[in-house]
Amino acid sequence: MPIYQAPLRDYQFVLNELLNIYQRDDLQGFEEIDAELADAILQGVAEFTTDVMLPLNGSGDVEGCKIVDGEVKTPTGFKAAYQQYVENGWATLTSDPIYGGQGLPEVVGIFATEMKTATNMAFAMYPGLTHGAYAAIHAHGSDALKQKYLEKLVSGEWTGTMNLTESHAGTDLALLRTKAVPVGEGNYAVSGEKIFISSGDHDLTENIVHLVLARLPDAPEGVKGISLFAVPKYLVNDDASLGCRNGVEATALEHKMGIHGNSTCVMVFDGALGELVGEPHQGLRAMFTMMNEARLGVGVQGLGVSEIAYQNALAYAKDRLQGRALSGVKAPASPADPIIVHGDVRRMLMAQKAFNEGARALVGQQALWLDESHRHLDSGQKKQAAKLAALFTPIVKGFITDRGFNACVDAQQVFGGHGYIHEWGMEQFVRDSRIAMIYEGTNGVQALDLVGRKLLSDRGEALTLWSDMVKPFIAEHINNEAMKPYLLPLMDASTDLEKATGFISGQAATNPDIIGAASMPYMQIFGITALAWMWARTAAVALQALEEGVENETFYRAKLTTAEFYMNYWAVQTRSLRKQVESASLQLIGLCEDDF
Amino acid sequence: MPIYQAPLRDYQFVLNELLNIYQRDDLQGFEEIDAELADAILQGVAEFTTDVMLPLNGSGDVEGCKIVDGEVKTPTGFKAAYQQYVENGWATLTSDPIYGGQGLPEVVGIFATEMKTATNMAFAMYPGLTHGAYAAIHAHGSDALKQKYLEKLVSGEWTGTMNLTESHAGTDLALLRTKAVPVGEGNYAVSGEKIFISSGDHDLTENIVHLVLARLPDAPEGVKGISLFAVPKYLVNDDASLGCRNGVEATALEHKMGIHGNSTCVMVFDGALGELVGEPHQGLRAMFTMMNEARLGVGVQGLGVSEIAYQNALAYAKDRLQGRALSGVKAPASPADPIIVHGDVRRMLMAQKAFNEGARALVGQQALWLDESHRHLDSGQKKQAAKLAALFTPIVKGFITDRGFNACVDAQQVFGGHGYIHEWGMEQFVRDSRIAMIYEGTNGVQALDLVGRKLLSDRGEALTLWSDMVKPFIAEHINNEAMKPYLLPLMDASTDLEKATGFISGQAATNPDIIGAASMPYMQIFGITALAWMWARTAAVALQALEEGVENETFYRAKLTTAEFYMNYWAVQTRSLRKQVESASLQLIGLCEDDF
Incomplete structure (x- = not known):
């Protein structure tokens, strides 16, 4: 059965060191949360997801659901686990206290969602969809409707x-x-x-x-x-x-x-x-107001399953003995070296690690923007945060589910033939994570939303808001020699993003079909650049921590190594993607439908 | 149920126009085959695979195999279909006439394999493995052993x-x-x-x-x-x-x-x-002598499943009505436009088409090299062909199964939510094609074989042989203005391949682990460049045909459009991959095992 170790240390890093959420006195309700409380909650969810949800993941996959006498039966164990979930109060974390919720920030709640998705995506969807229904009624329902439904939805009883x-x-x-x-x-x-x-x-x-x-x-x-x-x-x-x-x-x-x-x-x-x-007649608008949260929830599925897949691939790579390192025997007492010594296995593991940690930082940032859009005491800041969250919604959903699925495929690959067999659980991660690229708007729809609505309709305002965060960050650190390995690739990626943006903006009026044709490589450039920004910020935090002296140096040194790997393996992809954007009209002018 | 139309016209193009196999009087036995015979055989296989194998693909997936009284039962219909397969003589195509085979060239037989894999990969594996066993005994068995087994293996009775x-x-x-x-x-x-x-x-x-x-x-x-x-x-x-x-x-x-x-x-x-x-004690060597054929067989699985997935995605994209084209309504009489009008759907379809047709050309070239390595009348040419086939073996297996799987994922994506549901058959293509990246040597092992054995151990001799085919081709056409859109990108990709080769060769002695770490992006560069070569050759043939005047211009014009798309969408990927190669040591020096 797959293992899982909730990445609690990384949550602490993102919440406390990267996003500094405990210093935020400008966000309503944030004063009620401190590191101790957040740690305790995430620790509790970590235990529940690992002890209760994870053991039902493989069995739930094999057994599946069935219809008996007109009603759906969930797999064995799901009902008892769900009762425990409700009794423990895990359903209530981020909901409105008026209806029994705990009113926690989204930026904390989102990592509870990551753990739930990692350990049992199918199970996690029951409360996940509930939260969507809660949010719709909460935002748009009449008082009577709220009275009728919200408490039961918040508690998870319904x-x-x-x-x-x-x-x-x-x-x-x-x-x-x-x-x-x-x-x-x-x-x-x-x-x-x-x-x-x-x-x-x-x-x-x-x-x-x-x-x-x-x-x-x-x-x-x-x-x-x-x-x-x-x-x-x-x-x-x-x-x-x-x-x-x-x-x-x-x-x-x-x-x-x-x-x-x-x-x-x-x-x-x-x-x-x-x-x-x-x-x-306003139903679609009502749905759309919840979209940012719903799509963040799906983006996190891409991350969660990728994380557990990575952890299992890593454990297997340390355990499985096969062949010898090209640079000479590493485990002379064993009949072969563990496969983690092999360069290509390391490449796959590092690619997953760099993606997961970068995506986790971006997910935290996006959740914080959502919190700011709801809770900021300054209405101008509130609006800006809403714009940023709207801009990044398709990226978080489309890019993270896309690359998260690829990471699961890589993790499966580390297992060789054993990855193809059900008992190891890796092929389930690939099958499960695949849906996140499709539902809640296919990733193609996300890309179109990004280019059509978030970029062009908005005349680049949201993008400018974001650039105005990236540029000062670069300016602040550019004279620090130690930051150069992270900043120069971020600047290259940003240039590619800028040029791709300019290309599409310039073409859209005369050749509107290019918006769709160029949208997917464009979204990939944006996602890669966004993660490069999170990794550069991570590197800045890590360098400062090491400079100031910390107990656990290893954690920060690993962040730096992984950041550098990200820049050299992931961030370099923007150049080729930009060429795809710039040649996007070829798909359109080319073939008549019948000539395919 | 998925549809399938065997790509017979494309087989004709590859065999007759691109590889000119019917003009080869320097290959033993090739004089016995002409276009009429090859067409008839491929037409027969097309009918059998479409009429008999395809209908069992989905049902075989659902039913699976089981063990009853100590013996495996295959899914309903497999036994009858297999008997028909044997009776029709489809098992015997490329085998030695001494044992009842038809002695057809590999370059013809490989396309029969493509159709079998496309329509029913699981079924196709029974005769596929049989051919491997036949080849091992044929190459290494004693006369008594050959007498005992070969006829029955050739006919397919065993x-x-x-x-x-x-x-x-x-x-x-x-x-x-x-x-x-x-x-x-x-x-x-x-x-x-x-x-x-x-x-x-x-x-x-x-x-x-x-x-x-x-x-x-x-x-x-x-x-x-x-x-x-x-x-x-x-x-x-x-x-x-x-x-x-x-x-x-x-x-x-x-x-x-x-x-x-x-x-x-x-x-x-x-x-x-x-x-x-x-x-x-020579068992491994005996296995290795069949490896080129076996790995070509697996590479073709990547192509075959990708082809049927593409055909179904294309049919769905023409049929499914959803949304309106950004450039204005295209189907005013319908409630919505067919989704093929959307740029991102077209992007996915073109990416698949360009990959499939390019891969098919490379598969044909590789099969022809194998034929030359067995049948060439000139022993020097025979050896050269063997070297080229050995070089391209890991590329055909590793690159085509890798990108073929991705193409299946894209084809599934075209279906949106329907792609995730079993009844449409698309998710089966993704699950089936996944194994081809793993078995017969994982794709990581292929990449290592390419860099370690085929490049470094050989001191680049095989690579030089190939370059000596590419360079004169470029020189021959470079003054033809019409060829520039194909040649310039091929030259760019070749440069990236050359630089990546130089980088690895230069580093390997002092930093042997880099061979493994750089091998996968290197194999991708090689695969992309190899397909660019096939597409440039295809463009040359198409331009000439159009110049000379042909009845069906559409086929050749579509080849040119697709070739140009390949160059702008696929070939441009080498630049970023080369950067991954050049930073490959970062994976290695970075993290201790415990710090992941």
Whole structure:
């Protein structure tokens, strides 16, 4: 069975040393958290995820979910684990204290999510989707609706789902057909079929609150005629007790490549009663306000699975004896050297390590921007943070899931043939992490969002905000000789990003299709540069710590080595990607559809 | 169910227009084949694979193999399909006519393999391994052994296996423990446990010939003490009838990520009777002589699965309606445009197409070199071809399976959420193609073989042979303005390859670990440059055809567009990869094992 050691030391580094969150007196509620409290919470989650969730990951994958008598049964052990999860209060971390939440910052909560995803992505999706439903009702629901649902969703006693996709309407929600007809007293009868509904039905809780996109009878066509409804599995009486079974059912489970422990359902709504969340025809806008958080949650899945895959590859590389180092025998007492002596195995491990730690720092930064966008006492700063978070949302989702999947493939490769066999768990990591590139907007959609909405529509304002953070950082450190190995590659990558941005901006008006064609290599340049920025900042912190004298020098020296590796292995990729951006029109002008 | 259209036109292009195989009077036996015959054979294989093998691909994946009463049962339909395969004579294409084979060139046979792999990789492995066993006995067996086994292996009435790996001995065969004790009359009793044995047991044929690596009692330690044995499942009487069940059994089936239709077995040999193949202690050498063919066979798996994945992604992209083109509505009568109008979808499709067609050309070239190494009438040319084939063996295996897997991931991505669901078949292509990066020597081992054995041990001789083909080609066309878009990028990539080669050669003596650390980005540079060469040659042929006037201009124009896309999207990657090569020592000097 795969091992897992929660990267608690790295969380401390990101929270305390890199982002300095305990010094933030300009963020509402941050005064209530200190290092001791955050450490204790993350330690608690580390124990729960490692002891309870991890042992169910492989068995949940093999057993999967099934429909028995019209209801979904989750894999053996999931129900008991979920009860324990709720009883321990892990469901409540970042939710609103008014409804029983602990009100913790996102920047702390996000690392709890990383550990949950790492140890059992399929299981973690049940509370993950619940949090999305909570956030939608919290942001847009009427007081009555909040009263009805939020406490149960916050505690985890009930779970939530997001019902968007229909078989003919995925990315293009304008095409969706599910209908909602008013039936009086603020109720609507919702009818239609939804597919790919994660956690759509299950046996973990007594009730499930479905958030459903549907059209009212008078709705205009397209995305402007979509409304959002809350449709419970069991109707809720005025005294908060459960009433009748509502007209919604999971009619089938999708047979998927991975995340078998999560029930991905076809949901049929047959006049199911629900209430409007927010204004009529404003459903898509209501969904979009939660998007930054939801997409960060998926980005973290890319990181979490990549982290556990890396840890297991590392352990295997130290343990597996095969061949001898090219520079001479390293373990003379053994029949062969451990494979970590081999250069290409090291290359794969270092690539994973450099990606994971860089991605973790970026995830922390993004979560902090989200916190700032909600909690900053200065409204100008609040708006700026919101702009930055919006800019980085597609990068965190698209880049981290993309490269996280690749890292899982590399980790699997370290195991050789054993990586292809189920019992080692590595092939499950590859299968599970694959979905994160697809759902919550495919990574192609993320790239288009980045270029179309976050760059061009915004006339580069958000990008300028970010450049105005990067440039002073470079200026501050450029005269420090020790920082040069990190800053020069960051500057090269930034130049490539700038030129690629200029190229697209210059072409977009006359050749709009180039926006799509260039978007993926552009997002990769951006992601690589963003991680280079986090690594350069990490190096600055590490150099200062070493200069000032620290007990555990090894940790900081490893950060420096890994930062340098990142710059020489990862950051150098921007040059070729920029050439792909600059030749992107070739895909478009080239072939007629029939000539492929 | 996935569709498949065998790329017969592209086979014609590679065989007739690019490689001109029908004009080769300097290769023994090539005079017996002309375009009409080759077309007819490939057409026949296309029909068989599409009509018989493809329908069993998805069902075989779901059903998998099982052990019933000590024998492996293959999925429903496999046995009947295999019988038809044998009856149609498809097993015999490239085998020696003395034993019933058709003696066709490898360069024709390899495309039959592509179609078999594309339509049903798991099924294709049964005859694939058989051909390996045939080749080993054909090259190294005694006349008696050849008499005993070859006809049945050629016809496909019996299948063969390769038993190398043990649980502690994968890449490092020096560690293997299986024993062979002489028991008189040229027989040996073989005992030990082998794992990951593809097609190890099944119900397709009445007998199976296992080729087994084992140690004789007096064997020296390490790789110099390994011998090769032929061990049948049923002993063969002198009158060629089947005798007793031999002491070999599949005791378990591995639970794998993919290729479920192929039985990957744990094989236990318990005093099983076998005969020596070749000389005592020379088993590894015997295996190595078949390596070029075996690794080409695996490289083609990367291409085959990538091709069918691409075809399905293309069909889906033309059919699936979602969103509108950024440059304006393209399908006004439909509720949305087909997704092929979107730039990023096109990017993925073009990347796959450019890879597949380039890889197919390289596979053809490699097969032709193998043919030349066996059949050339001039012994000097024969040797040169052998050197070139040896050089390109790790590239064809390592690069094509690596990028072929990535192409399958891209093809899956085109399907969005539907790509993650079993019924569309795309996720199976990803799972199946993944193994090709691992078996027959992991791709890391291929990269090490390329740098260590094919480049450094050889002092660059093989590389020079190849350069001496590329340079005159460039010189011949460089004054043709129309060729510049293809030649300049090829020259850039070649320069990167040259510099990377120089860097590694210069460092290897003082810093041997760099050979391993730099090997994977180096192999990628080589693979990308090799395909750039094939694409530049393709462009030259296409330009000439268009100049001379052809009926179907579209085919040649599409080749030119795709060639240009390859140069701008693929070939540009060498610059960043070269930087990875040049900083490869950072992985090595950096971290102590404990500091990861």
